Amino acid sequence: MRRPPLAPTVSIRRTFREFWPYTRGLRHLLVAGGTLAIVAAVCEVAAIGLFGHITDEVLSKQNLGAFWLPAAAWLGLAATAGLVSFVGSYLTALGGERFLLRLRDRVFEHIQTLTPDFFDNRRLGDLMARLTDDIEAIEELIGSGLVKLFTTLVSVVFFAGAAFYIRWDLALLTFLLVPAFLLVAKVFASRFRVVSARERLSNGIMNSVIEEGLSNQSLVQSYNRQGAEAERLHSEGDTWMRANVAQAWLSSLYGPVVQVIETICLITILGFGAWEISSGRLTIGGLLAFAAYLAYLYPAVQSLGQIALTVSEAAAGSDRVIEILTTRPAVTDRDDAVHMGRGRGHIEFRGVGFTYPNRRRPTLRDLSFAVEPGELVVCTGPSGVGKSTIAKLLLRFYDPTAGHVLLDGTDIRELSRESLRDNITILQQENLLFSGTVRENIAYGCPGADPDAVVRAAVMADVHDFVTTLPLGYDTPIGQRGRLMSGGQRQRIAIARAILRDAPVLVLDEPMTGLDAPTAARIMEPLKRLMAGRTTILITHDLRFIPEAAHKIVLEAVPRRSSRIRIKSARGRGSAPRPSRERVPVRDGRTGTVP
Numbered sequence: 001m002r003r004p005p006l007a008p009t010v011s012i013r014r015t016f017r018e019f020w021p022y023t024r025g026l027r028h029l030l031v032a033g034g035t036l037a038i039v040a041a042v043c044e045v046a047a048i049g050l051f052g053h054i055t056d057e058v059l060s061k062q063n064l065g066a067f068w069l070p071a072a073a074w075l076g077l078a079a080t081a082g083l084v085s086f087v088g089s090y091l092t093a094l095g096g097e098r099f100l101l102r103l104r105d106r107v108f109e110h111i112q113t114l115t116p117d118f119f120d121n122r123r124l125g126d127l128m129a130r131l132t133d134d135i136e137a138i139e140e141l142i143g144s145g146l147v148k149l150f151t152t153l154v155s156v157v158f159f160a161g162a163a164f165y166i167r168w169d170l171a172l173l174t175f176l177l178v179p180a181f182l183l184v185a186k187v188f189a190s191r192f193r194v195v196s197a198r199e200r201l202s203n204g205i206m207n208s209v210i211e212e213g214l215s216n217q218s219l220v221q222s223y224n225r226q227g228a229e230a231e232r233l234h235s236e237g238d239t240w241m242r243a244n245v246a247q248a249w250l251s252s253l254y255g256p257v258v259q260v261i262e263t264i265c266l267i268t269i270l271g272f273g274a275w276e277i278s279s280g281r282l283t284i285g286g287l288l289a290f291a292a293y294l295a296y297l298y299p300a301v302q303s304l305g306q307i308a309l310t311v312s313e314a315a316a317g318s319d320r321v322i323e324i325l326t327t328r329p330a331v332t333d334r335d336d337a338v339h340m341g342r343g344r345g346h347i348e349f350r351g352v353g354f355t356y357p358n359r360r361r362p363t364l365r366d367l368s369f370a371v372e373p374g375e376l377v378v379c380t381g382p383s384g385v386g387k388s389t390i391a392k393l394l395l396r397f398y399d400p401t402a403g404h405v406l407l408d409g410t411d412i413r414e415l416s417r418e419s420l421r422d423n424i425t426i427l428q429q430e431n432l433l434f435s436g437t438v439r440e441n442i443a444y445g446c447p448g449a450d451p452d453a454v455v456r457a458a459v460m461a462d463v464h465d466f467v468t469t470l471p472l473g474y475d476t477p478i479g480q481r482g483r484l485m486s487g488g489q490r491q492r493i494a495i496a497r498a499i500l501r502d503a504p505v506l507v508l509d510e511p512m513t514g515l516d517a518p519t520a521a522r523i524m525e526p527l528k529r530l531m532a533g534r535t536t537i538l539i540t541h542d543l544r545f546i547p548e549a550a551h552k553i554v555l556e557a558v559p560r561r562s563s564r565i566r567i568k569s570a571r572g573r574g575s576a577p578r579p580s581r582e583r584v585p586v587r588d589g590r591t592g593t594v595p
Ligand SMILES: Nc1ncnc2c1ncn2[C@@H]1O[C@H](COP(=O)(O)OP(=O)(O)OP(=O)(O)O)[C@@H](O)[C@H]1O
Pocket: 117, 120, 356, 357, 359, 363, 381, 382, 383, 384, 385, 386, 387, 388, 389, 390
């Protein structure tokens, strides 16, 4: 399988510009967290000062009387530092988690504005990884990461300031080695970003393999493909492992490299300090306090470098989230889109042509037909000729590349998608149910529906008697995608949902697919009740149960680059066209028209 490319790299500045607005209303938490962390650092600086004082005034002079006051002050500082760092960490975590929640909501909201084409061209597991792991990585950059960066920087300034205060010349000597830290951090961070991008991609692919493997378990087991699936996961897991090992290699190497630089610094300081003490220019307490400040300072400098690695990792995640956020929906509402109320249900396709994105050959060309309010039209024709595409155009999952689709005489591009879709109910080939209860699934299109209305819809859909036999009746869970139900039961629950929704236009896309003849015949009764009084486009191969009075649209694939449409009476194959419409010659290619 072809591996998808890495998401385009985005600069850190752009990442901040993109995600910083999401911290609005949370910044006070982050600022409070940062401020408290600074207070904790100040307490630590002061505590180290007291340590130096105790060494010089108590230990060197063997004066126990001078011990108690600084010891009590030290204890007080330690308690204050503990308390403020606890509250600070909590507030930072609170701000970070709220940021995460907000960002995930936003990305999910955005994803739901994208047309089905976006999902058809991507793997679900990868999208899930972007909505979970990658978003968490961004939080580590913008939320808690920013606070950590700020507090670490402030700690560096404090400890360095304290070290300068004790001995500026020693401190200066120490600081000569700081550029070495920065250089190492820079080299590691750039390598880390490349490796992290690969790891993120690999994580997405591995999630996809798990998601596909688990959701298709019945297919996997019935085709004895368990070994192949395990192999597929192993192979992706292996790629992911390699990326992780490369990450671990870099971050493990980073520690010792920095440690060596740190040790060089400490030895230099101690040597220089010993010389200063022997010549009487520095006390032991002064040297110990100085060394203690350095012991705090170096880890802070080191964690600045570590933050650079975290930033690289987070940037790889944010590239993938920004890639989604910058994807524009193929179909949008116009600024002046009309919000129509309940329509009459007159449908017209006028000279419609359509080519799927990334396809060169058109699926529909110059297609015209009209359906009167309340009328049933059956759309039939060979597989792959474009029948379901008609439903997608009607719902504005795509816009036609030529011509117009009209609802009650208005081009549907002029309507808001929400109001258009409120007027249309689609019953798809594969019944899409959620893993809630029977009641939740029936009421899916009508949240808050009256329980009696749910039961009435179930009665009309011929599913009520069955539901009453379930252990919890309407509150019985139907399993993942309704898999605890039979195909016919799923279909009837979907019909009840459509009845409850009560839209004037109905699109039935192969409602009999996968059902045997008796089940299909049984479904036909509730379907007729559903269709009564609604404009219905029934897409089907199965003409056995087509109502007598139905008119037919036959999409025909004509040899070489054309297909044509005919409208016939449903009473017999090849019978005369409807009186109000006439067949016209096939025009330029794939489809012909009946205007
Ligand atoms: N998202 C898509 N991207 C690209 N091509 C697509 C997409 N969906 C469908 N097609 C192509 O468009 C053509 C028409 O598909 P459509 O699903 O409308 O056919 P159909 O007549 O409903 O077929 P069937 O009866 O088998 O369901 C097919 O050749 C199909 O491969």
